[in-house]
Amino acid sequence: MPEGRTSGGEPSIDQLGIALVPESQQTKKPVELFFVWCAANIGILGVVYGAIIVSFGLSFIQSVLAAVVGVASFALVGVSSMAGKIGRTTTLTLSRSSFGKQGNIAPTSFCWINLMGWEAVNIITGTLTVVALLSAVGITESVATKVIALILFGGLTVIVSMLGQNTVLLMQKWITRTFGAMTLFVVLYLLSTADWPAILALPSGNWLTGFLPAVSIIAAGTGISWAIAGADYSRDQASSSSNRSIFSSVVVGAGLPLVLLMLTGILLTAQIPDLASHENPISAIGQLLPTWMAIPYLAAAVAGIVTISVLSLYSASLNLLSMGIKLKQRTAIALDATLILGIALYVLFVSGDFLGPFIAFLVFxxxxxxxxxxxxxxxxxxxxxxxxxxxxxxxxxxxxxLPTLTCWIAGALSGLMVTKTGFIDGPFAVGIFADSSLGLFVSFGVSLLMYNLYNKALRPQQESVCLS
Structure with missing residues (x-):
């Protein structure tokens, strides 16, 4: 029996691991993907993204345009979601078709590390949001409140992760509606109270050294980071679901809340100019809103981040299976949770710097x-x-x-050579590449070009040749 296949009966999607979803269980509709990706991207971190965009020295119009173009990277997730319906398994298992089973371990390992980093970001963001919520109800921020907030948020994440994917998806629908409505209300409030003369007076930045790097940061934190998980949530789509519907549900579901949240962050920078460099930007956001608005908004934000955390943990556990590490899902989640807790503890209580390492992590x-x-x-x-x-x-x-693995490594190294991450600085990160993240475009372009050349020149003759 092939790896990952099940025998006897039809287990639930939570029990399948990376096994092919039985055709009888392919019953979901594209609209459900809309809610999955809307809920996964409606976290308050999107507000911080908006502030990061403005920090590149862009005008209001440039900032809004950078947000829209950056979020368009969710087209990558739309494509991997289309592949999930066709392949009926997880994204990194489908990746074996181009890298080979053994060759796929390298990119899958890196994707697992990425998801671990994102899960740590979620834990940190969730903890800071709980701290902001406690501040909104009159509890002064301190080390003790951070400890309490970490315990509360971590406990909620563990409890929800044990409920199963279907329950989490049901929760997401209600969280999406609740937090989405509140976010819209907050945006309308900010639009009516914003210092428009100051916002519109923001000078235009350089399109090459300001706009493009801002776009790449947003793309790295949204579509590029989530592309590795698209098929994980579309593999049970009905065969009658059209690729176009799947693609549009994913892109629109993720794009609507992200653009709205980033617009909020862009507007807030007029009143909190240092929002992008604030030690606790979420607390700063909460202090700017009236108490009657801040409390329910931050409470809904906490719930949203919990479900995002569960999605990351779920995909990370599937990546371990794709690498051949066979653990029960709960064991895999417990292992992942232990690792990310260590990272969160360091950032929250030792370094105290959240956004600096976060941006370096996104770029790397x-x-x-x-x-x-x-x-x-x-x-x-x-x-x-x-x-x-x-x-x-x-x-x-x-x-x-081997040729595919070479294309991947060559593309990644090319990107690193022209990128400064803070802990790895490329020797060619000068000129337009200095202090920018344009290496992401270089990485994508080099791998795409090399792989297409390989497909045209060598793959037809080497289709069945694999080096074991």
Whole structure:
């Protein structure tokens, strides 16, 4: 029996691991993906993204445009979601078709690290949001309140993660509606109270050294980071679901709340100019809103971050299975939770700097994920969009497809060579690449070009050749 397959009966989606979803369980509709991705991107961190955009020295119009263009990167998630319906398994399992089973361990390992980093970001953001909520009800921020907030948020995440994916998805629908309505209300409030002369007076920044880096940061934190999980939530889509509907549900579901939240952050920077560098930007946001508005808004934000955390933990546990590390899902989640707790403790109680390491993390992970996304998407459109994925490609002993692995590594290294992350500075990160994140575009472009050249020149003759 191939790896990951089940026998006897039809287990729930939570019990399948990376096994192919039985056709009888492919019953979901694209509208459900809208709620999945809307809830996954409606966290208050989107407000901080808006402040980060303005910190690149952009005008109001440039900032809004950067938000929209950056969020368009969710097209990558739309494509991986289309692949999920066709392949009926998780994203990083589908990735075996282009890298080989053994070769896929390298990018999957990196994707797992990325998800661990994002989960740590979620824990930190959730804790800071609880701290902001406690401040809104009159409890002064201190080390003690951070400890209490961490325990409360961590406990909520563990409890919800044990409820199962279907329950979490049901919760997300209500959280999406509640927090979405509150966010819209907050935006309308900010639009009516904003210092428009100051906002519109923001000078225009450089399109090459300001606008593009801002776009790449948003893309790294949104579509590029989530592309590795698209199929995880679309593999049980009904065969009658059209690719166009799946794609649009994902992109629109993620894009609407993100653009709205980033607009909020852009507006807030007129009143909190240092929002992007604030030690606790979420607390600063809460202090700006009236108490009657801040308390329910921050409470709904906490609930939203909890479900985002559960999604990250779920995808991370599936990545371990894709690497051949066979653990029960609850064991995998417990292992992941232990690792991310250590990171969260360091940032919250030792370094005290959240946004600096966060941006460095986005840029560093982004060059590797962008290179992988270029290969995955090219492989999907070239070979699998119409003919699907074979079981041998996904679960057979296919070894390592060395040319593909080379394309991925070359793209990622090219991006790193022109990028400054703060802890790894590329030797060619000068000129337009100095203090920017344009390496993400370099990484994506190099891997895409190399992989397409390989497909045209060598793959037809090497289709069945794998180095084990």
């Amino acid at each position: 992970c982004g060059v590797f994920l962008a290179a992988w996304a270029a290969i995955f998407i090219s492989d999907f459109f070239s070979y699998h969009r119409h003919r699907g994925y074979s079981e041998q490609e996904l679960f057979g002993e296919t070894g390592t497809i």
